[in-house]
Amino acid sequence: MREYAVVLCVAAIVSYFATPAVRWASIKLGAMTAVRDRDVHSIPIPRLGGVGVYIGMLAAMLVAHQLPGLQQTFVGSSETTAVIVAGGLICLLGALDDRFDLDPFTKLAGQIACAGVLVLMGVQLAFIFIPASDLGTVSLDPNTSFLLTTLITVAAVNAMNFIDGLDGLLTGVAIIAAIAFFIYSYQFSREGYGDVFSAPTLMTAVLAGACIGFLPHNFNPARIFLGDSGSMLIGLVLAAAAVSTTGHADPQSFSSAASAIPLFMPLLLPIAVLAIPLADMTLAVVRRARERRSPFSPDKMHLHHRLLEIGHTQRRAVLIMYFWSALLAFAGVGAAIGQGPLVLSISAALVVIAIILSVVPRARRRRRDGSKRPA
Template sequence: MSDYKDIIRVIVVSFIITLILGPLLIPALKRLKVGQSIRKEGPKTHYKKSGTPTMGGIIIVIALLITVLTTGLFNQDMKVLILSTIGFGLIGFIDDFIKVVLKRSLGLKAYQKLIGQIALAVILAVYQSNNSILGTKIIVPFINGTIDLGMLYVPFIAFVVVATVNSANLTDGLDGLASGVTLIILSFFSLIALNMGMNSVAIFSAALGGACLGFLKHNSYPAKVFMGDTGSMALGGAVAGIAVLLNLPLIIPIVCGIYFAEALSVIIQVTSFKLTGKRVFLMSPLHHHFEQKGWKETKVVTVFWIVTVVLCLIGVYSLS
């Protein structure tokens, strides 16, 4: 049975491993010349970031694996969460590899990403529907009840998972933004999982949270390394997997509100431009809009962190 001491221990171990891995792997990424290219239409303040090593999500994933494999809680749920994290992270890694190593700017084609993402999401949904004590039921926040989705469970969960992964990917655009927001979200899930008696999920969430905390040492402004799609998709896959195993997919739009605000801003921007030729935002995703309004990068990141803390508190209230 895990308790808060176990959670703290796991966070510290993962944090220290990430701190150690950074100075070892970041120079290696530099030698491999896997530098980030900055889009010309992006904020001018980002031009100086060109060449900063990317694919740093490898650091997070390695720290996570070392930590969870030594906890003694390597059960079926843990295996599924690792599959979700590494599976989505691998899609991101291939995309990064094509873009920064093979120098093909577009990376994987959209349909190629979607095929892999949907396959992983369906595996996650089928596993949970067959192994959860709730079956195809999911918990509804605020009403302390459940709803049985029946045949709609698998397609609904698959949609939520794919949406979460891609939203997390869009959030990774400023130094420390995705890693900091996800750290807060994982802290929420770790506490909720512990309260629900889902010990392996709580430990996994804590381990990944500790890795995100350690990664901030290397990724906060000015970033020495970016996580790349390798990291952002791995984090999105982990968060989605955790929510599904806790039967809480409906909590994602609340606690992951920043993820979805970022994704929604892109959808609104593209739709508006195609239909009317006008843009709603100065630039999308949303964090770039605030930069264009004159906010410093560090201010945008701090505000988005604070908003995520508030959203997670609302999430706690919704389940009380």
């Protein structure tokens, strides 16, 4: 655990001090977010923040390579190297979009290419456990593995991109998701399903640290945005961690659905951890399809926009989204590694609190409007 704490701190410190330089470069290069109708900021903001996050991650990975325990993650497999290379490529793709506003199809093609690099370098979903069926563990052929892993990665990349709409929102959600997945992956290894020093645990520790270092620059009022360089990088790393954790389990060690929970939880857990971004992306795609618009066409109907319409301030809307993300993420982790009934009871109580916090401004407004009506 000490080595993970070291790399997390290195990522945070380097990201924190690198971001001002990235902000300066972003201004010089003209990579600025213009003020649009759907945005909540009133002045142009630099948007190459993902480069600062990647620099922090890269520095932490270099330190990890020198530590006796974490060095095993580089020697034993190519997954860590795959994340460094594919992460760098998708960060570069995002940086080009931040500067030149690439069209959606060019960006999608680039995402698929970066996901392909990730898969070809070793991050692959080799098998799937299907509970409550006679199939049990299904081994995937190389073509199916490639397609499914690529699909998971591209979906995560775009889910992160869709939620990036308020100061500090995506950065905080990424920290929550990375910490939740780190806890699960670390516990997964400690219980005998892999080595404590593993690629997915390192990935998430480094990502959490880099985002922690970036958040002070990004929280409202933001001085720099993550941009596509950051949102796509975060999505790729989280997808890689999910797929890699699944690959570290031995399918022969599970004889029943109950004993195989650790095997299929790595695929279910990201749904809990990323429930808010995935729900937002799904609703946006359905909404735009009904209106016969491109799924990539922007609008002002995302979940965070609706919280603003209810009456929340930008900071309060972000904190509420943090609360929902943490609730779902850690409920999923708790269900996977703890006692289900206890986790369910606590989660149910917190859901009630989250709902109340979310709708309080609307209730106050209705009560105020009602009191103003003439008798």
